[in-house]
Amino acid sequence: MKVKDTALTARQVKAGPDDGLTEGEFTAYASVFGNEDSYGDIVVQGAFAADLARWKESGQNIPLLFGHNMADPDFNIGHVVEAVEDDYGLKVRAQLDLENAKAAQVYRMIKGRRVNQMSFAYDVIDGGAVTQDEKSVYELRQLKLYEVSVVTIGANQETEILAVKSATDALMAKAGRVLSAKNETALRSAHEQLVGAADEIKNVLSAIDAGGDDQEKASGEPTAKSGTGDEEPDGAKSTEPDEEPKAGPSVALLAAEAHIYALTGAQEGVRP
Template identity: 60%
Template sequence: MLTKNAFANIKAGPDDGLAEGEFIGYASVFGNVDSYGDVVMPGAFAADLERWAAKGDPIPALFGHNMSDPDYNIGEVLAAEEDEIGLKVHVRLDLEAPKAAQVYRLLKGRRVNQMSFAYDVIAGGYEKRKKDDSEESEEFYALRELKLYEVSVVPIGANQETSILDVKSIPSVAERVATDLKAGRVISAKNEGELRTAHEALGRVLSVLDSDEEKASGTGPSRKGGTDPAADEASLNPSVDPSAVLDALALEIELSA
């Protein structure tokens, strides 16, 4: 199973016609050569979209193609179709799941703006064509028929032409807290809890950075000389939620404005 990523431009607005937690975008764009030298051809998804429709199961929406952790199964595709641009998907995120809610904030804040899909090649082959406005030719691998497993929101893309078209906007925790404070209102228990979580996550990141600096300078414990390699390994890969950290930083910027 392979994955293919694409850039996504996010457009948000109050009259987007989407329910809270939904967004529309392109998981794939036809015709352009991506960084792998592949071109997804029109019709590549047609047969498999019919298969999904016949099954009656929703196409999963994940974050970062993480299929091993249910927390990263963040939603479902409500509708998918091919148009003249590419594979257009209407996704609904499960906002009751913490990871999905975080991804939704990232999408609305334009901190993540790319999509991807996981697939197998059913039919494909090498082709040549002339480059635009040039007599030179380019060779590429044409993906003519694909089996689709899921679509994902991802941090980095290979195909830089796919776009997320609409995102239903809701205020971030930073926006909600800043609004409450500026209006002289007491911070709600929910916002206070989210703020404390972000603050604690930021503290863990700073602690890890200090620890890494000590190791790099030779003043801290070394994995080579440690007695517990598993613990050392865990210390190098801390469980810190980057979205919570970014929310804390966003809040600090809002309050200092």
Template identity: 50%
Template sequence: MLTKECPARIKAAGTADGLAEGQFVALVSVFGNVDSVGDVVVPGAFADDLARWQVKGDPIPVIWSHDWRDPFAHIGTVLEASESPDGLVVKAQIEDLDTNAKAAQVYRLLKGRRVTQFSFAYDIDEGAWVDAKEGRSYYELRKLRLHEVGPCLVGANQETELLAAKAAHLAEAVKGGRTLADAHYERLARARDAISGVLDARPSKTTAQDAGQPPAADNDDSVRAPKLSSADRPQSRTAQAAARLNLLTIMDGES
């Protein structure tokens, strides 16, 4: 499972915008732009899965910051979801406002625009790398399986930096004599192997670049840095996700 964060466009929130108490409307995924991790969600990416959710009859969960393990972070459900020309738009209901303090606080944050990013959890059913003629290549997300949506405080880049800092802190603690459970060492080993796979797949620099010289012309295939194949690149994305999940599990367990 992967997650994707983006700046939210909150179209409406609460009774002042003509909605029922606890409701909001937001654009939670934007089509056509290259995001911070090099992905582009294309129109139609959610269409098949939205139809699957409708046939299933269960609502898409709204979860605060992907915190699946906390039952109080399950703050609501999606009432309506559809693709617009801009992206995936949802109308959602934050529930249990009287009994769930977390849900009530998230609702206040949304209305006050103190939280302005949204995220969704997904699996990739169909995707491919696109080599752009101008600019960097990107990974095109063509068909996605949606698991949940929800507001979050910060996006993926900030979270990656936070994980790196936590990992460094954990390493210092272990060097200082702290003992981890065997299961945590096993997860760390899997995370290490996954990260190694990402680094091993990195395209090598040309000799000229290593020497600090300007790169050769783009039409000189003899010295162009090798590109990852379409088969290799998704594996690297999977390895990154596996490493992130393993680190998250350990950090949460040791915090």
């Protein structure tokens, strides 16, 4: 399962009675046709047609989530009332569950024009590489739609770790295809960031190695100790009660790791 974001202008998002809709309703484009995204993909008009028919026939509602969080029911903030393809993209009319505190907050954010981006989770049923403007792109011709999400621009476009993840996903998605110059540049940039992160991890591990018993705690594989109790003998205790804490990963690195775990879990249907 993959996800794809759509940044919208304020005029492309309408919400509530002030925009001629019922309370808790909003309309937006979950996908835009014909434009190349950061993956080098282009969604073709008609890509959703068959699956929208499948959803309608099933009698079920396409879920509306916040941030693709599939594990926490609080983040299931509503459902899609209507989804249609027009010349511009996949336009959805969604109803927020205003009894859900998170949904009510998202509604306020949409009406206040504090969020203006949609995303959708999908699998590729049919796609293929084509040459367009003398470069290779990948057309998404038929998709299976799992859900649509309201997402924040900051969490999906501005974090460094997403730049790394987007480049990696682009490579995996294009296995066997020639990478475009843009994707090659993104991958080289991702490589430099990963090398920097690896150097930081090495420094942390070196500090842990120098800490003796602290290494056993970090590794989760303690060695056997003499004595029958769980406590260390008095002689094994540190004689430096004011010892400085060992160096650890930076806040940026920890945030990056957490963000990778959350995003990959959301795409695979697995959450921590």
